[in-house]
Amino acid sequence: MATRLINHRAPLLLAIVAAAAMLAACGGDKGDKASQTAAKVNKEEITVHQINFVLQRQQGLKPEQAEAASRQVLERLIDQELAVQKAQEQKVDRDPRVVQQIEAAKREIIARAYAERVGETVTKPSAEEVSKYYNDKPALFKERRIYSLQELQIQAKPEQFEAIRAKLAGAKSLNEFAEYLKSADLRFSGNQAVRAAEQLPLASVDAISRMKDGDSMISANPAGLTVLFLVGSRSEPVDESRARPAIEAFLLNQRKAEAIQKDLKALRESSKIEYVGKFAQPAPAGAASAPVLPAATDAAAPAAPAASGLDPASISKGMGLK
Incomplete structure (x- = not known):
């Protein structure tokens, strides 16, 4: 067991x-x-x-x-x-x-117990801090929307980027752009999903919130380009009273994560760590980035409203503190 x-x-x-x-x-x-x-x-x-x-x-x-x-x-x-x-x-x-x-299981249990003990030392966010977070993140609350998104992951070389961007800007629809990719023999894969604002990567929420229905955005990734289409959206704002429990949980978990990282940094600085063999060489650059459309459980912001209000439990998933 x-x-x-x-x-x-x-x-x-x-x-x-x-x-x-x-x-x-x-x-x-x-x-x-x-x-x-x-x-x-x-x-x-x-x-x-x-x-x-x-x-x-x-x-x-x-x-x-x-x-x-x-x-x-x-x-x-x-x-x-x-x-x-x-x-x-x-x-x-x-x-x-x-x-x-x-x-391995024993080490994980002991290390996690220590991290939890460090996390217990942080203080809960104040009412003022919760209100500030609510007001600073209109895309998550006051102007919250549910987005219908389509994403294309395109395998391309840097010298092909300019032509792809130009074709995207002139395309009248996603299908037209996809036909161009096929004719240009560019390999791509698609993904579509309906996501609430809080189910998107926190770093992308503001940019996506500025998009209008029918807009698209394009960005580079390690394998080529990522194109995101906003097919449609609907407004579903959340007031502060409903958002408060989720924001409190999110900010608290954020503080715990920061406290743990600070503690680990101090431990590293006070310890002698020597990399041996192939690990003595610097790690290769260019780690793969996360897709724009993550799984719903990978949310990195206060959770979506449920029938009984926001669900703070999914915050810990987004913070990686399961």
Whole structure:
């Protein structure tokens, strides 16, 4: 079972599960001590703590579902324990690949726990800071739009850029421009999507917000050119009261990320780091850039309004703090 950091959710649910287990343990012989053991598999025990750990990662679990859920988790843990015991009997746990995976998971858990501890030191944004962010980002809130976009990734050489730009400027439609690319034997791929402002890369939001329906923009990428067409759009503004929770979460995650980066920078400066072998050479330039149309879960700005308001949870996805 892949181990993750405990995310403190559903304390009421866990209290119910723990209390139920305690009562069950105390219901037998009065001389027995309260036990946290939920089951015994050969000589090994499965505890209520193990069950609680799994339940903590199940979102949306209601207190009345605790009993049934805990029993299902227990059965899965029993199966897991049986597999572990058999693997140990066959010395699978000593396989170099398995040992390497265990060590990698351990390092990731410890490093992430340290990063979370650093993040806990930052202060929450003030009401004034939230209002300032709201007012400074009209394209995300006051003037928020839903965009229907089409994107073309064109493989081209720098000496071909000028001709492509000229053809794009004179094209009356996307189809006309695509026909030109075909006739010029230029390879390209297309992508289309409907995206809210907050689902676009934050660096591109302002530029796209200035586009009118039917407009296009073109930019260079490592393989050639990227052309973005705004097929259509509709206005869906968000007021400050609805935006506030998402902005607070976004700014807080931003501060955490900055604090972690600052801490890592200080650690690097105070440590001796030596690159060896091929890694002693400078890394090649020209890393691939992200496409203009990312997946919806890659949003890098406060999340889109839902029926109940903005969803702060997707902010952490955009910040890379899952």
